[in-house]
Amino acid sequence: MAQAMNNLNKAFTGAIKAIRGELLDFKGVVSNPELLPENVRHVEDGLLLVEEGRIKWRGSWEEGKNLIPADAQVYDYRGKFIMPGFIDTHVHFPQLEIIGSYGEQLLEWLNTYTFPTELKYSRKEYAREMAGIFLKELLRNGTTTALTFCTVHPQSAEALFEEADRLNMRLIAGKVMMDRHAPEGLLDTPETAYSESKALIEKWHNHNRLSYVLLPRFAPTSTPEQLEQIMHLKEEYPDCYLQTHLAENQNECAWVKDLFPEQRSYLDVYHHYKLTGRRSTFAHCIHLDEEDYRCMEETESGIAFCPTSNMFLGSGLFPLRQAQASNVRVGLATDVGAGTSFSMLQTLNEAYKVMQLQGEKLPPYEGFYLATMGSAHSLDLDDRLGNFDEGKEADFIVLDPAATSLQQLRRDNSRTLEEQLFVLMTLGDDRNIYRTWVNGTPVHERN
The missing domain is CATH 2.30.40.10 (Urease, subunit C, domain 1)
Incomplete structure (x- = not known):
């Protein structure tokens, strides 16, 4: 000894x-x-x-x-x-200034609050100022790693990466990609989604403690042509992350069915374009069926459990036990700004209530596991983060x-x-x- x-x-x-x-x-x-x-x-x-x-x-x-x-x-x-440190598996950088906005469900909330706010992030100086506030809020709440949505503007991602790099913080971020069903100032094209994302990947992915994530906002805001370009990026950069929204809201699910009638389910849209996989994390996943869960397990895809935003927008109750029984990796997420707090402690409070409403419990050991090692595992970071090994x-x-x-x-x-x-x-x-x-x-x- x-x-x-x-x-x-x-x-x-x-x-x-x-x-x-x-x-x-x-x-x-x-x-x-x-x-x-x-x-x-x-x-x-x-x-x-x-x-x-x-x-x-x-x-x-x-x-x-x-x-x-x-x-x-x-x-x-x-x-x-x-x-x-806490690991937030799904949060929106530009939405910190609309946190606590009143009275809408998902699709109406996007149009009423989210899209008008995100237009401001075309100005890099504004994005840089807000990036400083955003990262300060994460750290003040004990979150040391986050997977983060920026806006469609490359400069919003640049600003966030620069601030995170200055702090030597582990951050996964990227620019949103959407080429339909949004205001003109928030749209890119299949071609610019590819070229702008590629440039950001080349500059920031695996730079110090930073990683890049491909971010189609959700299936309704990307044409099949854009999803094909995202598929090419994922094939070209297989160690990049991918995140998008999935089966959060019943109206959203019905809209996807109308837009992609040839696909079996909402998840099948992403799977068809080869966007599932070990470094793919899908936020919400409230309304999945058994076949969806089999696909998630087989592709080693992960889920970001967002209890606070699901309650706030009235989206539904995430079936954590079903996901676990299907061997699907699950991490915890605040989903600010539909989520009403940067605090992972408050998020665990809401997660406990979500489980209670389903006749289940969330033991405190499991809660803190989800916020640390569980989230690290869901993001394929458990070899670097999550405990004191x-x-x-x-x-x-x-x-x-x-x-x-x-x-x-x-x-x-x-x-x-x-x-x-x-x-x-x-x-x-x-x-x-x-x-x-x-x-x-x-x-x-x-x-």
């Missing part, structure tokens, strides 16, 4: 940061929620050692304190949880479990760790995010 410690000490070559607190993460990808307690890693007085943006060691303070170099900076967060990227948050007097009261009468986490799930929000760390560097601290 002593020799192993000496060898580990010699392995530290850069500036070491030591983070002390109550560690909580999950051992790996978990397919059966009932097995989750066996996969919880909890160290009441724990230690993370971080070097050059990566986890170098994790364990208890007693085991690891002698590994800390004399010149290392020690961050003492005792009394607080240290967890992997040695070598993974050091994106993590420090959670204050008693940020309000009511939370302190509930913490005092919680008998187990699971009860404490459930209080965070139901009463938590941005006030609980005490610190946010990105790539081994603190980037947000609560005032």
